[in-house]
Amino acid sequence: MSDEETKGLLSPLRRKLLMGIAAVPAITMLPRASFAQTPATSAINTTGLAVTDTEVTVGILHSATGTMAISETGSIEAEKLAIEQINAAGGVLGRKIKFIQEDGASDWPTFAEKAKKLLVNDKVAAIMGCWTSASRKAVLPVVEQYNGMLYYPTFYEGLEQSKNVIYTGQEATQQILAGLNWIAKEKGAKSFFFVGSDYIWPRTSNKIARKHVENVLKGKVVGEEYYPLGNTQFNSVINKIKLTKPDVIFTDVVGGSNVAFYKQLKAAGIDLSKQALLTISVTEDEIDGIGGENIAGAYACMKYFQSLDNPNNKAFVPAFKKMWGEKTVIGDVTQAAYLGPWLWKLTVEKAGSFDVDKIAAASPGVEFKGAPEGYVRIHENHHLWSKTRVGRAKLDGQFELIYETADLVEPDPFPKGYQ
Amino acid sequence: MFGDYSLGDLGSIFVMQGFAGLILFSVYVLMALGLAIIFGQMGVINMAHGEFMILGAYVTWMTSNFFQAYLPSLFSGYFFLAMILAFVASGALGMLVEWVLIRHLYKRPLDTLLATWGLSLMLQQAYRSVFGAREVGVELPQWMLGSLHVTDSIEVPINGVFVMCLTLLITISVAYVMYKSRWGRQVRAVVQNRIMAGAVGINTEKVDRYTYGLGCGIAGVAGSAFTMIGSTGPTSGQLYIVDTFLVVVFGGAASLLGTIASAFSISQTQSTLEFFMSGSMAKVLTLLAVVGILMLRPQGLFALKVRK
Numbered sequence: 001m002s003d004e005e006t007k008g009l010l011s012p013l014r015r016k017l018l019m020g021i022a023a024v025p026a027i028t029m030l031p032r033a034s035f036a037q038t039p040a041t042s043a044i045n046t047t048g049l050a051v052t053d054t055e056v057t058v059g060i061l062h063s064a065t066g067t068m069a070i071s072e073t074g075s076i077e078a079e080k081l082a083i084e085q086i087n088a089a090g091g092v093l094g095r096k097i098k099f100i101q102e103d104g105a106s107d108w109p110t111f112a113e114k115a116k117k118l119l120v121n122d123k124v125a126a127i128m129g130c131w132t133s134a135s136r137k138a139v140l141p142v143v144e145q146y147n148g149m150l151y152y153p154t155f156y157e158g159l160e161q162s163k164n165v166i167y168t169g170q171e172a173t174q175q176i177l178a179g180l181n182w183i184a185k186e187k188g189a190k191s192f193f194f195v196g197s198d199y200i201w202p203r204t205s206n207k208i209a210r211k212h213v214e215n216v217l218k219g220k221v222v223g224e225e226y227y228p229l230g231n232t233q234f235n236s237v238i239n240k241i242k243l244t245k246p247d248v249i250f251t252d253v254v255g256g257s258n259v260a261f262y263k264q265l266k267a268a269g270i271d272l273s274k275q276a277l278l279t280i281s282v283t284e285d286e287i288d289g290i291g292g293e294n295i296a297g298a299y300a301c302m303k304y305f306q307s308l309d310n311p312n313n314k315a316f317v318p319a320f321k322k323m324w325g326e327k328t329v330i331g332d333v334t335q336a337a338y339l340g341p342w343l344w345k346l347t348v349e350k351a352g353s354f355d356v357d358k359i360a361a362a363s364p365g366v367e368f369k370g371a372p373e374g375y376v377r378i379h380e381n382h383h384l385w386s387k388t389r390v391g392r393a394k395l396d397g398q399f400e401l402i403y404e405t406a407d408l409v410e411p412d413p414f415p416k417g418y419q
Numbered sequence: 420m421f422g423d424y425s426l427g428d429l430g431s432i433f434v435m436q437g438f439a440g441l442i443l444f445s446v447y448v449l450m451a452l453g454l455a456i457i458f459g460q461m462g463v464i465n466m467a468h469g470e471f472m473i474l475g476a477y478v479t480w481m482t483s484n485f486f487q488a489y490l491p492s493l494f495s496g497y498f499f500l501a502m503i504l505a506f507v508a509s510g511a512l513g514m515l516v517e518w519v520l521i522r523h524l525y526k527r528p529l530d531t532l533l534a535t536w537g538l539s540l541m542l543q544q545a546y547r548s549v550f551g552a553r554e555v556g557v558e559l560p561q562w563m564l565g566s567l568h569v570t571d572s573i574e575v576p577i578n579g580v581f582v583m584c585l586t587l588l589i590t591i592s593v594a595y596v597m598y599k600s601r602w603g604r605q606v607r608a609v610v611q612n613r614i615m616a617g618a619v620g621i622n623t624e625k626v627d628r629y630t631y632g633l634g635c636g637i638a639g640v641a642g643s644a645f646t647m648i649g650s651t652g653p654t655s656g657q658l659y660i661v662d663t664f665l666v667v668v669f670g671g672a673a674s675l676l677g678t679i680a681s682a683f684s685i686s687q688t689q690s691t692l693e694f695f696m697s698g699s700m701a702k703v704l705t706l707l708a709v710v711g712i713l714m715l716r717p718q719g720l721f722a723l724k725v726r727k
Binding site: 067070074154226232236239242255256263264268287289290 | 655
């Protein structure tokens with residue numbers, strides 16, 4: 001495929017056309033049209049991956065069962081949508097993407113085992129997968145040992161970088177600092193109360209947030225509280241919040257605890273239209289369970305909201321709903337998961353090869369102009385340059401965009417002065 | 420740590436913290452009552468207790484949706500009907516499970532642990548297949564949200580008051596049924612000596628089935644009430660199971676009074692400690708205290724004779 005053709009396929013307009021009106025003809029015509037130029041399999045696959053003259057196999061590895069299925073379902077859906085769209089647009093180097101889905105079952109050793117199965121038995125060209133940091137940490141040695149490529153969608157605590165992983169979500173400094181800056185400036189916030197679930201991501205994120213509040217914003221952290229995962233009783237911490245009267249409640253509570261926390265906050269008479277609350281762990285997906293009326297008024301900082309008003313997102317949201325139902329909502333991680341297959345396709349085309357080493361080397365600088373969140377680019381450290389946005393939760397469970405950074409924020413997984 | 424606050428502030432915080440402890444107490448009693456009946460009276464280790472609770476929560480969710488769609492004018496009162504339906508649904512499922520599974524295992528109580536654990540996995544997957552993997556949001560009528568404004572700094576959450584009243588009501592009903600009614604006497608007779616109870620003409624199989632159904636039904640009501648304070652998803656039941664067993668075991672298996680005493684002491688310890696340290700540390704210390712006491716007194720706070 002010539003360079004010009006590749007670019008043509010990437011342009012958002014062309015992509016939309018293919019997705020929408022011309023999806024069916026595209027499936028039948030494009031491969032045939034480009035067949036003559038399709039590079040020989042032996043040339044683009046020198047390491048024995050599952051690539052044939054017409055197909056390439058990738059793996060999807062998430063929890064479809066167990067506790068994490070609540071969160072990971074959206075990622076699976078987004079990845080399948082992206083793969084379908086890529087196939088409708090002609091596939092990757094003239095090859096249709098076939099996927100093998102494995103279930104990590106919310107169990108970290110199972111994730112590692114399934115990753116090994118995908119890489120060793122199925123010889124997949126890439127894995128879209130993992131959600132929690134624990135599952136990623138379990139899979140990491142496997143993809144490094146067997147030289148696979150993992151596209152990881154979740155915003156996470158940073159402090160990691162691997163040749164074999166592309167992190168399509170934000171790392172902690174990218175997500176947090178812009179949000180704190182905004183709320184300090186906008187609300188004149190000086191005192192912060194941190195509430196989080198007790199595991200690595202909230203603890204690392206709060207550490208970064210505390211350093212930023214104390215050293216950069218010259219504010220004060222008046223409380224920092226952690227509750228075990230799955231805790232359902234927050235009345236004590238709510239009382240402490242009432243006692244300390246912070247300008248901002250900063251939260252990274254996750255999972256079922258989230259629902260309990262916001263319901264009890266509301267029941268305790270804390271009015272989020274008056275008390276500023278900034279969360280980094282509530283997306284549209286979580287609000288489904290929390291209920292819009294319990295969280296309306298809260299601010300969230302992340303990189304994507306379903307309500308974003310740009311042409312890419314306006315094509316993405318209906319396509320997602322068409323495939324997965326009118327009622328499904330799309331949160332930050334779901335969008336990041338959608339980027340995985342696209343970034344991989346673009347990188348393969350840039351490298352002109354499915355070989356993992358070549359993809360890893362070609363990744364830095366790969367741009368995706370069609371991302372629902374807007375333009376993104378892969379950094380040398382395999383994370384994404386992306387904007388950070390602050391949204392305000394509304395009664396209907398959607399976010400209203402309040403602020404976005406003017407420029408892309410540089411990913412910095414090993415932030416100096418924040419460790 | 421109190422130097423920075425005025426006396427008035429502190430006073431109202433202690434009132435509210437006391438209230439938080441009472442709410443936690445009610446929640447513990449409510450979730451443990453069903454298990455206390457099943458584990459305490461029948462000796463069945465019901466690992467699927469949380470899933471019976473979540474069935475109640477899903478029933479509440481469906482009732483809420485039904486009322487919103489067809490009877491919006493009656494929406495403010497739907498919760499009471501939802502709790503009754505939750506009791507019926509979980510109770511019926513409980514009786515079915517007893518008939519299919521549990522009754523074959525009475526002579527092997529430890530195996531009930533494995534069997535009901537398997538059951539809990541099956542129920543979780545069933546919820547996931549039927550209702551979807553994501554959590555659902557149960558919409559509550561307006562009057563159940565928010566708080567009662569007592570003074571400027573003291574606010575009492577309405578859902579907390581609701582749970583407290585409900586717990587009181589159910590506890591009194593259970594105590595009445597168990598200790599005053601004819602059926603309760605039969606249950607206690609079967610617990611104390613199954614063979615003799617059978618010999619004097621008590622239909623022990625029927626008693627077992629209804630006892631198990633009652634325990635599951637109460638779990639369903641608890642699940643329904645907890646939609647006010649917690650999440651509703653396929654695996655939400657797992658959030659409650661550990662605390663529930665803790666309360667029942669600590670209280671002494673066969674004693675309702677023990678369950679209440681244990682819920683009270685655990686909840687008060689927990690919420691007092693939570694005020695002085697972080698939530699995770701409070702939990703650790705509470706658990707340590709419970710483990711320590713159970714080492715000295717393995718039968719729990721209040722021990723009665725259990726089935727041999």
